[in-house]
Amino acid sequence: MSFADRLAALAQRAPSLIDHLATEEATKNALVMPFIAALGYDVFNPQEVVPELTADVGVKKGEKVDYAIKQDGEVIVLIECKTAGVNLSEANMSQLFRYFTVTKARIAILTNGVYYRFYSDLEEPNKMDSRPFLELDLLDLREHHVAEVMKLAKGSFDLDRMLDAASELKYLRELHKVLADQFEDPDSDLVRFLYLKVNPDGRFVASVREQFSTLVPKAFQQFISERVSGRLRTALAQEDVVAGRKQEEPAADNEAEDEERGAETETTAEEIEGFHIVKAIVREVVDADRIAHRDTKSYMGILLDDNNRKPICRLHFNWTQKYLGLLDADKNETRHELKTIDDIYQFSDQLKETARRYDS
Template sequence: MSPDLEEFRNRILAHAKLAVNRAPKVESEASTNASLVQPFLTVLGYDVTNPDEVSPEHHADFSDKYQNKVDYAILNQGQPVIAIESKRVGAAMKDDRGQLRSYFNASPTVKLGILTDGLRYELYADSDKPNMMDEVAFLRVDLSEIAKSGSIDDLTLEGVSAVRSGLFNPEDVGAEAKRKLMFESIVQLIKAFKTSPPDDFIRFVLDRTEMGKKMGKLTQKVVDANRDIVQTAMEAFVAREALARLGFAPKDVVKAPPDYQEPPATGTAEQAISLETEGGSLPPSGGELAALEYSKNRLFYLVRDDILFGEVSKIAFRKYKKSLRVYYGGLNAGSLFDYRERKDGLPLLNFPALNVEDVPYAASPALDDLLLKSFTQRATEAGVVFGGQPVLRSIKGGHPDASAG
């Protein structure tokens, strides 16, 4: 990623936090524009004080009888190229797409329409018919979610970056919108296949695997018998990809560590099963993935010693039927915590090193304290020498569920 784009990412993150803090004090559409929308346009590099660049209450007329206007128009050589319709923060935006569409369709030079309440931004193009605004937004940006997670994904960042002053190209918008809409439709299709693979897809997969080719004719009975394994395999693949991005090597996902022992039949490990069971590996659930990401990222933040910082990257995990064990070093001797969910869905953590059980999984200084104490204790027991006991930092934004898929 270029330094320029990385710097823009930091500006978006800073603006998201600022906008979320301001939003509760904004009570009208006018204050939404002044406190939220205009600062966002400034982040994009536009001079909101220059009417030759940002024109408020801009009109586009079909005729003397029908007049259309938007809250802001971004101008290029005197012609509007971006139309922005804003509503009071928190207001429903669905019914106001028609107002934006009427202006968009009345202005041949407009190639991008933006509907916003100051926190949520929907971007529309004319990818289906020239000069006719699409029914579906090709990009949605929610500053509340960005502020909550403290991150913005690369695709969204690149989409917003393309709207910046000096970078926006009206002629590219339609093609880019088509690409993003196609991308999203493929993602949704794959998601549907992962959740409930249709018969044709199962046949497609089986027909292209060595084991599947040995099954002979792929009858409905064969398809039904292998439905679960195809679904589980897809879930495992998605989990591995997500875990690889968190720094867990593929071997951590599918193979037991050398010192593997079955955990004692107590607490969350009583339903333990090997990942190398016949029929494929067992992928972590969405909640378990969120706990893994949160705990590892928090420890990277909490430890202040360089040696300990390097040791955090050695954290591994073991998936069981009804729980997940996160550990450092040995599976049992180095256990940091066990994650499980109650029947009502409440996630709980057990910390064997500290003899602490059933701690609700929720971002807090108390959870930070337990993570840090458990990790430093296991590191000390493993013979790691570091410069004194780390000092607990106060929690800084985020939420354990912010990155769950």
Template structure:
């Protein structure tokens, strides 16, 4: 059962049996453990998911409800409350457990419906007072679900969690500031707007006089931006615009760099064990790249190379692997390799010419993790302004990546 199916099942359990799930133990058994299993953790292995984990640095016999261990070290602490308990934004009990173990970088407080995720952005090894992410089993959107996937066993990475936490915290902070300014602009913002267009000295009296004009200007400016961007008449009531029409308009507004015929000409699409692959057509790449055949060679890793990326495997919005193809027998046959995203560096080391030059229909890039000094490789289309996500049939969403690899 994949994560999406697990959440659907938990929704049914909550709606049909919430009256029977009255205490903390039943909440853990019927709601918390199934979600952990849906995230890929082995709830039957006490070495991986340890119940009543002893964390008695501050007080004797204090135990965290669950500790999830990775490579033999506790990495995640989970404190569960009963389904009827309202979760506060602060979690002092979980915070005490968190600070006991330096290896723990993620704390989760839950009542089986809401899951509050905490880390230590402000001070190392001291849990932040506010969660950076809240997931609600019965009330979440697609973005929430894709963020939840990042905490699954196969994808969990402390650096990724830190980046996610920072982005969510910053986003919420920026949004709240902008909202406050739009609803009630402060003196500094009003002064900034005035001085952008006028050179005279701005007095406090003029700021006070200008405040209602600034508020009105913000409201009308937002309306005009929406109107120009989506070709929507903002003078009409918002309910007159259907979700379908907005979606259609958004698609029409998207800039198209290559025609559908040109994209389709890039190769022949076939199925390989349920995964869509593309067999590249070098002539199409030569035409779109507008380069002469003399500029192509195996050494340069361009479309005349015998290596190519045929498909990108994703789980949610995260790339987890690649299907790498190689022409063999005078390009009459194709050999396919499945390569996990984090193991692609090893694959490249075994094929040094690829590490130097890149792949057919892909550019090779890399990111350096400053903490562990490890390099992670990533790929983009060799066509300008066109990523794999923009090409239909090049992406395969896999729910169970273990079966694929």
């Protein structure tokens, strides 16, 4: 299971847990430790994850940071935790700030188990920045945020790459805030700039300022709405094309075409596991040697007698969410969501019925 899958599973559980996490320890156990584990670190191995790391600061002794992630014996990430539901205040941030200065870590995380703020020392070496370069909300996961957090994962951690990304993310985050403010209430300089762009010879007098201060937000809204609508139309059109192709494929019986499709794909271990589960189910009604599979870019087809006119089912495992595609007598497909590959067993009766139909 990928980091994105593990994080999505944790995010799915989080809403039902939050109200029951009344202490910091409960938050750590239910949300923070699974988050660290999702990154690929062994939370029970002190060579990788150190709980309650001592980080004495000056005359303050016994200061401890909740978790420290280590690589090759060096601390690379600090994590300070608060109780779920608690706002991540500046006071909490200043506590992490003190820890940051006495370790070699270049990445620090402040979290309440649901909301994660990521800091570095981009502005001054060995001094944690006052503003995070990235924020992650488990209740509002966004694909580009997940992709950036994944750079901290055990198998792909690269400090230089992470710091380069952090620098870019920091400015992108601030630009987003500026653009959001300007979108709602553009300042006079922006209004003037845009007015002169559309009317280079005009004079930016008070009456024009008043008129364009209303027009600019409307133009922003219409521009974004048109872009979103255009992308939706494109996406829907592509889905229609793909759906049309998939409806045609069961009736195809061109082995050369199938081989060409198969040459462009990579059969995964999960697909093979799914095939063997289907085979174990269907062998109760037909000989196991008659059950075959063919892989395409979009799905793995499981066939009787290796005949594309006899599809038993389809395994759609190429995306984060996995589906089992069942086909009726007219070869119309219905997809069923799978939480785990073993969920295929829930459809044993339908799979056996399909195999019997072809065999009769």
